[in-house]
Amino acid sequence: MKIATWNVNSLNVRKPQVLSWLAQQQPAILGLQELKQVNEAIDNSDFAAMGYQTLLNGQKTYNGVALIYQEELGEPSDVVCDIPALDDPQRRVIAATFGELRVINAYVVNGEAIDSEKYQYKLNWLEAFSNWLALEIAQHPNLVVMGDFNIAPSDADVFDPERFKDAVLCSPPERDYFNRLLAMGFTDALNCFSNEENNFTWWDYRGGGYRRNHGLRIDHILTSPAVQAKATACHVDKEPRGWERPSDHAPVVLTLA
DNA sequence: ATGGTGGCTGTGCCA
Numbered sequence: 221m222k223i224a225t226w227n228v229n230s231l232n233v234r235k236p237q238v239l240s241w242l243a244q245q246q247p248a249i250l251g252l253q254e255l256k257q258v259n260e261a262i263d264n265s266d267f268a269a270m271g272y273q274t275l276l277n278g279q280k281t282y283n284g285v286a287l288i289y290q291e292e293l294g295e296p297s298d299v300v301c302d303i304p305a306l307d308d309p310q311r312r313v314i315a316a317t318f319g320e321l322r323v324i325n326a327y328v329v330n331g332e333a334i335d336s337e338k339y340q341y342k343l344n345w346l347e348a349f350s351n352w353l354a355l356e357i358a359q360h361p362n363l364v365v366m367g368d369f370n371i372a373p374s375d376a377d378v379f380d381p382e383r384f385k386d387a388v389l390c391s392p393p394e395r396d397y398f399n400r401l402l403a404m405g406f407t408d409a410l411n412c413f414s415n416e417e418n419n420f421t422w423w424d425y426r427g428g429g430y431r432r433n434h435g436l437r438i439d440h441i442l443t444s445p446a447v448q449a450k451a452t453a454c455h456v457d458k459e460p461r462g463w464e465r466p467s468d469h470a471p472v473v474l475t476l477a
Numbered sequence: 478a479t480g481g482t483g484g485c486t487g488t489g490c491c492a
Contacts, residue, residue: 229492230484254492256484281485282492330492338491370492424492426481468483468492 221476222247225325225366225439226460227422227469231255231262231284234467238288241460241471242270248290249318250471251325253368255284262286277301279311285327285367286314293318304355306348313349315356321447322360324353326367331388339388342370346397350404357404363444365406368422368469370438371398373408376417377437389438406442409454409474421456422469429468430461441474450476 224247228234231252242250255262259276267274273291278284289296296316303313315324326349331342357363371394375381384390402408410419420435429435443451453475461470 233484254484281490332491424481425483428481465483 222473223249223251223323223364223366223441223476224457224471224473225251225253225368225441226471227253227327227368227439227467229254229256229467229469231257231286233465235266237460237463237467239266239270241457242267242272242288245457245471245473246290247473248293249323250288251314251323251366252286252288253284253325253327254282255279255286256281257284275299275314275316277311277314283311283327285311285325287316287323287325289316289318298322303345303348303352305351306345308345308348312345317360320362322356322363324356324363324365324367326365326369328368328370330370331394333388334386334391342388343393343397346394350397350400353401353406354404357406357444361444361446364447364474365401365442366440366472366474368438369398369440371395371440372436372438373398373411373440377419379418379420379434379436384436389436401442405445407445407448409441409443409448409451410437410456410472412448413451413454414456419456420470421472423461425468430466439469439472441472443474447476452477
């Protein structure tokens with residue numbers, strides 16, 4: 221059983237690629253970020269024809285997240301589209317329970333630059349997000365938290381650490397929030413299974429980032445201990461990043477026994 | 478080289 225996350229940077233543009241990738245990889249659950257569409261603009265029948273159902277939390281132009289899941293998983297329960305205790309008009313989270321498995325899919329704030337207001341919004345957002353995850357991991361032994369975290373956890377996750385030193389995506393306060401999640405008992409699944417250097421998930425469109433492998437590892441899958449015990453692999457699927465008109469992110473895939 | 482590209486909007490914003 222595979223669980224995956226992918227920032228598609230517009231579902232409208234990337235939907236054919238998402239459908240191709242679903243057919244190729246057959247994940248049980250796929251978390252998408254940056255739909256950039258409202259729910260009403262998304263035609264679920266394309267997914268249904270392939271045996272997938274959708275849970276959508278869309279937004280016009282920016283943000284927007286979804287969970288795409290195999291219909292044989294049955295009806296999900298406890299669907300949540302907002303972080304409790306955070307008044308946030310931006311559509312950045314969607315969570316649901318599939319049988320015994322709780323899944324949270326998130327598009328963390330980018331933050332732009334550490335001297336910007338958006339960076340403060342990011343830290344406030346991460347505070348509420350981490351508080352919520354502490355409650356969730358206490359309630360759900362089988363929990364997966366995945367998505368675009370917009371945090372490179374360590375210098376090994378950055379193609380040029382000097383260039384990104386103390387910059388947004390890499391600053392100590394952001395990394396502190398990521399480490400806070402690990403301290404709660406989550407495992408960084410990709411980091412656990414792959415010791416490869418340069419295991420990047422995002423490459424800037426600008427400056428030939430992908431061609432030069434100027435990437436960062438900012439998309440993650442975090443597993444609770446009971447889920448991690450069932451995990452047999454976790455990897456970045458770089459193939460779609462090389463397709464025509466790609467997203468700037470590659471999918472990350474967790475395999476469970 | 479303080480740039481570059483891409484998506485969506487609306488003549489800029491966001492990543």
